[in-house]
Amino acid sequence: MKIFIKIIKVVFTILLFAFSIVILYFIALAPKERRFKIAEHSQGLYFSQSMFDILKLQNPDYSDVYFEQSVAFNKRGEYAKGFELLDKAVELDPKLHLGYRGWMKLRKLRDFDNALNDFNTLDSLTPKFVDAPWGEDIDFLRGECYFGKKDYPKAIELFNRNIKNQKEDWADIYSFVYLGLCEYELGNYEKAISEFQRALKQTENVPESYFGIAKAYLKLGQIEKAKENILKAENNIHYKRDDVYNEFLNEIYSFEIMEFKQKLNKK
Amino acid sequence: MKNKLNILLLSSFVLALTLAVWVYYQTTHRIGDIAFDENIDNSEFIVCNEDRITQYYSVETYYQGGEKTIKNELNKLINNLSFNESGFITFRFIVNCENSVGRFRVKMVNSDLKENSFKSNNIKQIQESIKRLKGWQAGKWKDESLDSYYVLNFKIENGKIVDIF
Incomplete structure (x- = not known):
């Protein structure tokens, strides 16, 4: 019986130590790329943050860790902490992280000037190369910054440069929508219509274009054409540009279309 | 020998329990909660x-x-x-x-x-x-x-x- 209890004790001791060793291995000893993946996939959990903290301690120059650790903070509106981490990532590897930081400043904070600074710095570091921060053409993003700053001529220049980079048939359709919006703001209503129509050449399902065209026709006094287009905007609203994280600068809503439609019907 | 085994068993248990509690806490709490x-x-x-x-x-x-x-x-x-x-x-x-x-x-x-x-x-x-x-x-x-x-x-x-x- 004594031997049996002793065996049980030995087995439990081994199993408990093995459990601890496995945990410690995954937390502090496994290859850093593997631990990075685990932390990345458990984004937001304290566990993920602790993994990143250990990785930073062991690899103070591992820029991706600072970048990835920042994501959960910025998504939750804790920008002081999020951007402190992101700044460190940029300091360690500017070419790799400047674009994302600029993208975050534009899309998360509408901090147009600082976003532009990041995009321009990145551009200067990569001559003769068209950067794509977070997968979007750098000139499209710079165009959005100028649109946000209400500097419409400069926005037009950048959106056109983006279309030239990507070629007419491959450019983001919202380049044309933004061009239309800029021309509209500048009072060039016919030009605005032709820019909105460029988006519709790629696909007929662009409610932003129909809405913009309707507004421009109203300005030109062509009420029937305005009505025709606002109806198309209404019918295509489910194709609108939106994002689960943040409202876009050019985002449109059903209520705006309905209000505009009522305004038109009174004419 | 018996004592040593008991100490080892106790140590392994305390270590495993500490880690399990830590992992549980870390995986059930999120930033911004x-x-x-x-x-x-x-x-x-x-x-x-x-x-x-x-x-x-x-x-x-x-x-x-x-x-x-x-x-x-x-x-x-x-x-x-x-x-x-x-x-x-x-x-x-x-x-x-x-x-x-x-x-x-x-x-x-x-x-x-x-x-x-x-x-x-x-x-x-x-x-x-x-x-x-x-x-x-x-x-x-x-x-x-x-x-x-x-x-x-x-x-x-x-x-x-x-x-x-």
Whole structure:
């Protein structure tokens, strides 16, 4: 019986130590790329943050860790902490992280000037190369910054440069929508219509274009054409540009279309 | 020998237990979680499931008409409030499964995105205004309404609120 209890004790001791060793291995000893993946996939959990903290301690120059650790903070509106981490990532590897930081400043904070600074710095570091921060053409993003700053001529220049980079048939359709919006703001209503129509050449399902065209026709006094287009905007609203994280600068809503439609019907 | 084995068994147990408790705590708590605080939170605001408060982007929590509508509805506040400096005021709160809001927390940064603080009276007024908004729509998962955290940013420039998103 004594031997049996002793065996049980030995087995439990081994199993408990093995459990601890496995945990410690995954937390502090496994290859850093593997631990990075685990932390990345458990984004937001304290566990993920602790993994990143250990990785930073062991690899103070591992820029991706600072970048990835920042994501959960910025998504939750804790920008002081999020951007402190992101700044460190940029300091360690500017070419790799400047674009994302600029993208975050534009899309998360509408901090147009600082976003532009990041995009321009990145551009200067990569001559003769068209950067794509977070997968979007750098000139499209710079165009959005100028649109946000209400500097419409400069926005037009950048959106056109983006279309030239990507070629007419491959450019983001919202380049044309933004061009239309800029021309509209500048009072060039016919030009605005032709820019909105460029988006519709790629696909007929662009409610932003129909809405913009309707507004421009109203300005030109062509009420029937305005009505025709606002109806198309209404019918295509489910194709609108939106994002689960943040409202876009050019985002449109059903209520705006309905209000505009009522305004038109009174004419 | 017997003693040594007992000490080893006890040590392995304490170590494993400590690690298990640590891992459990670390994997059940998230950044930005807001626990009820009787000193600042309204006890009448209740969540439907304290153990399952998700993020707004995971369940598509939204405000009817979007932030554009919030901007319109808070127009008076936007025009009346003035600030001494520029930056961002960020409110994080819960939209519960019944479309009500509560448990507000606020973070503030200056234009260099460093921690900052704005006039507390202004913060209070903005918070009260958010509470009065009626168009919150709880996030859903498979037709079930869920509690979720929402984030609303106020951009301050030249002493005024210039944007809400």
